[in-house]
Amino acid sequence: MDDPATQAAEAAHHGFDVTPIVILLVAAVIAVPIFRRIGLGSVLGYLAAGLAIGPYGLGFFDDAESIISIAELGVVLFLFIIGLEMQPSRLWAMRGEIFGLGALQVCVAIFTLIWVGILLGYPTEASFVAGTGFVLTSTAIVMQMLQERNQMGTPAGRRMIAILLFEDLAIVPLLALVAFLAPGGEEATLADRLTGVGIGLAAIAALVLAGRYLLDPMFRLLARFGAREVMTAAALMVVLGAALLMQMGGLSMAMGAFLAGVLLSESSFRHQLEADIEPFRGLLLGLFFLGVGMALDLNTIAANWAVIAISVPAYMILKMLVIYVVARVTKSPHHEAQERAVLMAQGGEFAFVLYASATQFGILTPEWNANLTAIIIISMVLTPLMIMLHERLAHRTGHSAExxxxxxxxxxxxxxxxxxxxxxxxxxxxxxxxxxxxxxxxxxxxxxxxxxxxxxxxxxxxxxxxxxxxxxxxxxxxxxxxxxxxxxxxxxxxxxxxxxxxxxxxxxxxxxxxxxxxxxxxxxxxxxxTLESAMEMGREALLRLGKSPEETDDVMRDFRERDRERFALDMVEGTVASARLMHRNLNQEEGGH
CATH class of the missing domain: 3.40.50.720 (NAD(P)-binding Rossmann-like Domain)
Known part of the structure; x- marks a missing residue:
């Protein structure tokens, strides 16, 4: 029998390998700050890092799909946090934008984009699936961009969120439609389809009832008896449990997380939940973008470069035109319509699910699926660059002149x-x-x-x-x-x-x-x-600590006087430093002559 030291060494040798995690973290830590520094944004930094360490870069990873499947939890957690910001009353007030504006954009875009595939010679069913997948915008990219630009709470940002919510809802009937379009799919009985719809509605009802009557009492009980890490575990359990319930009902995991967030939006534990989930959301969402960068199949692009070179601009330009026209028809200003078209021009992560389902049902061939996946990923990669270009042009041309x-x-x-x-x-x-x-x-x-x-x-x-x-x-x-x-x-x-x-x-x-x-x-x-607000807060702190108003006013008056003296000293030191620099420059010029 081996001694304990030998057993420990073998356990360490065969233990969990942290190398992939370290590589992912190093890639993100290096790439993202660089890309943000040069103005390209964190999303493009993650995508570039993924491409660099993936199978077509340095080759540290060869299975991007497994990383994306895990990292999609980042999108799920992101939707939960968005749901926490959407009280039911606010969501009800947005119903016209979700089911009106969202439905109009999705339907018009589907009708327009299917012609790309038809004109390239593909069957109607395959062209429908290809165009529909591109209509589904990347929730992760748009939400991240809105957050970085502080536009989540603006009217324009809320309208984009409403459209994204409708697209998340639309994935359910679209998946059912894919099954119907499959060879032999029309033979599926009406009862089967009604059963699927019933299961989905039952999952939503179960989630609403749980959110209404169970979640808040559960968190209240845990807050009384549980430790901090138990509250964090409970928050993750709620998010992932809601996502799993929706998935079992044939719906979107992201939609389940969003509904859970909405149901907890008026809870007294809302801010605690948001603080507990935020670190996981950020890391997993970054991991999702890393996975998308790794999944960019350069061999597929090289073998089908002509089709991809035509399809990417065709899909993006047509989608931008549709989004702009729909925005203007629904009375959005010119600048907002432009910005929405650029932000939502790419395909989204739900397209991967739709294309995989269509391939399974025989509507798409594996080669077509690979081409379409590459088209979606390239459009995602191009989006941050397009946004940066749009912002520069918007300041120089049409909008500013107007x-x-x-x-x-x-x-x-x-x-x-x-x-x-x-x-x-x-x-x-x-x-x-x-x-x-x-x-x-x-x-x-x-x-x-x-x-x-x-x-x-x-x-x-x-x-x-x-x-x-x-x-x-x-x-x-x-x-x-x-x-x-x-x-x-x-x-x-x-x-x-x-x-x-x-x-x-x-x-x-x-x-x-x-x-x-x-x-x-x-x-x-x-x-x-920040001076006056900080001074006022300091004064209130002294009062609450038991100082009398007279003592407090004396302390604050003394502080103001010392601050003025320090500022005057800074002015003198700055003037002296400037004089010394000027004197040194003059001496250098005289020495040069």
Whole structure:
């Protein structure tokens, strides 16, 4: 018999291999920050990392499908968190957008995209399945993009989420339709199809009843007696259990997770659940994109490059046209319609399920399935690049020119530059007292959001002198620089004080160093955006700890005085440092001569 040390060594030798996990983490940690730094976004970083370590890159992995099947849980968890943000009343208010806008876009897109396959010579059934799969947008990509751009709660973002929800619902009848279109599928009895629908409805009813009467009491009980890790385990159990129930009922796992989130959205444990699920969601969603990058079959692309080269732009352009037309028909503004078309131009992860089912039923051949999968993945890879290109062009061409035309020769008491979180608050007391405020911003999304809430905001980059003239800076009694970019605020102050020296300029400072820059630039007044709120919180903390109001006011007054002294010292040190640098440069120039 081997001694314990030998047994331990053998167990370690044959134990769980963490190498693949380390490789995945290293690839993500290296690629994602680089791609975000250069402005390409985290999604494209994950896709590139997956391609680099997959079978057609460095070859660390040869089975991307197994990784994708696990990583799809990331999409499931993402939909659960979205559901937590969607109270039933809010979801009911969106019913028109889900079943109206969503249904219109899906139906028109299906009718349009099936012609790509027919014109390429494929059978009608195969062309229908191919086009339908491309209609199903990638929930993971669009949700991730909306989150990175802080658009989840905007009206435009909610409309896209409504369309995605309808597409998730549509996967069920589409899978049933695939079975019907299969050779011999029309012979399936009506009773079989009705049974399938009944099972799906029963699964939804069971989930709703469990969410209504069981989930909140369960979490209340666990909070009283369980440890923190038990609460996390319960949260995962609820999400995965709901997904499993929907899958058993023939429905989408993501839809089950979404419904579970909606049912818990008004629970007192909602924020705790979101905090517990968020780390798993982020990691698994990143793993999903890594898997998609690995699944890009370069051999298939090389062997069928002509068909793929035609199909990818054909599907994407036609889908974008459909989305844009439907958006405009349903009264969405031009800019929102453009943005929705670009964001939703790709095929989605549910297409893989649809194509696999169609291959199993004999509608698609394995080669066609491989081609279509490659087309979907390429469209996913192209989406972040298209979004980046769209954003650059939108600032240079149509939208900006259209808005700047409106911004000419404005006349107001106040010119407010930047309508973000600071600018919106600054504008309220001014408008309440009857002052006319001309507001400009260079980000089209806040402009659209503001107009939907009754504010008139014009497009314009306040860091450009011609825009300041067009926005009426020369006629203003006051200029407020509240942009979200510190460099832009400094530039606005410099231009305004140089060109309109008699107009007072109030500026938003991001930190102490930025405040020093603004003083040097000539700002008549500046305030660090977190200073007053932090001071007020500190004062309240002292009061709640038992200090008297008089003692507290003395402490805060002393703190303000010391802060002013430190700021004055920073100004002096900055001036001395500038003088030394100038002196050193002059000496270098004299030595050079």
């Amino acid at each position: 808005e700047l035309e409106e911004a000419r020769d404005l006349r107001g008491n106040v010119l407010l530059i930047g309508f973000g979180r600071v600018g919106q608050i600054v504008s309220q007391p001014l408008l309440a007292q009857g002052y006319t405020v001309s507001i400009i911003d260079k980000d089209p999304q806040p402009i659209q959001d503001a107009r939907e809430h009754g504010f008139r905001v014009w497009y314009g980059d306040g860091a450009r002198l011609d825009i300041l003239h067009a926005a009426g800076a020369q006629n203003a009694q006051l200029i407020v620089a509240a942009a979200n970019d510190p460099e832009a605020v400094t530039r606005i102050v410099e231009l305004a004080k140089a060109e309109f020296p008699l107009v007072p300029v109030l500026a938003r400072a991001f930190d102490r160093e930025h405040a020093v820059e603004l003083v040097k630039a000539g700002a008549d007044y500046h305030i660090r955006e």
